[in-house]
Amino acid sequence: MKITRISTHKVDLPMKEGAYSWGGQSFAAFDTTVVIVETDAGITGVGESCPLGPAYLPAYAQGVRSGIETLAPALIGADPRQTDAIYALMDRHLRGHPYIKSALDMAFWDILGKSVDLPCYMLLGGLLNPRVKLFKVLSRQDPDAMVARLREYQAQGFRKYQIKVGDDANTDIERIEAILAARAPGNIFAADANTTWAMHDAMRVVGATKGMDYYLEQPCLTYEECLSIRKHATQPMILDECMDSIDMLIRGRNDSAMDQVNLKINRLGGLTKARQFRDLCVSFGIYMTIEDAWGGEIATAAIAHLAHSTPEAMRVVGATQGMDYYMEQPCLTYEECLSIRRHCDQPMILDECMDSIGMLMRGRADSAMDQVNVKINRLGGLTKARQFRDLCVEFGVYMTIEDAWGGEIATAAIAHLAHSTPEAFHSQSSAFHEYTDLVIADGGPEISDGTMAAANAPGLGVTPRMDVLGDAVFSTA
């Protein structure tokens, strides 16, 4: 298949609510570019790129069209279905300018999907998310007008909102307070400054709204400023404008700089690049807003959604500041838990991710936890659990000693390991046989007064009940 023609169109998308205002900017319409790619197979693809005015990102509408005009001659005759190959061809003829390539790349994916008679989501990984959750933007206005707008959107069934701030800190604090006070059950809010606060403004807002339950989004222009604010905020942090490459994503992950990123298709350079970025976010456990800078039906059709993890933990940590409880394994991966740890003033217990001595050493080097859960079968038996325990004692790490689950036999092993652990390092254990009436062995640890003790007998001190165990599933001799 070969590209035979590329046509570029300009359309103004007017705002039905009058104006869209954020940071220091306001527009009544957005100039969008639609590109139509024709092929010798009779299949036509369509793509769109809308930069949200000329000063939101380093991108502007005339630039999209001018760039397509520059690139198009090199693309005539190329096969649009080979999305990575044609992307490399675009990179050879125009360095950078991802927002220009985004419209073309979107059209290439459209053609690929049509050529195999499948929706694009099938080619991007499959239908993992059948109903894509939406957020509504509360465009920057006076606080009362924003609350009135919120009530309209609540009545329309929306639950997720972005509060546009970034004007002056005093009014922004009022905006956040007024809108959070009008929260309906299940509403989630993000305050998005779109890069426009100076650091001292952002710190004033963060200080004045400490412990309030909302997400803080791209407070300042640069990554470094946002990272500095992140270290003082009790809210989950969303990075948006500065997340413009996979390098930035990896840097943000290494610095625990954010709980969520906004993935804008034309900022990254189209679906090909956005897919790579998205897949890394999934691997890293980073929650995403998937969107574009702006656009109409075509750009919106290219926006998909995935889900998962750290923002919820940061919300809980922010809302329970100073409360006296232990936080245990909030997220799936060690890295996510470490990120939460850095903002949590509760003692941190790591459990599921503490599956080897290597992880214990890593957690110790990062000061990632105050306590670990030692599960005998996760570590590989008493021999390994004993090594792990001995290192915890050396390192001053408090322990829960237990197993994933079991009956009298597993519990007896727990009791023996706990009995031989210095009391000062032992937090607690589980007696699993207490949870069931089925007895699989006699001589299980005796329980009284919220404590247990192993039988004072040789070995584990338990004798299996063969009538309960029944015939062997297999027997090797």
Ligand code: MG
């Ligand atoms: Mg944003």
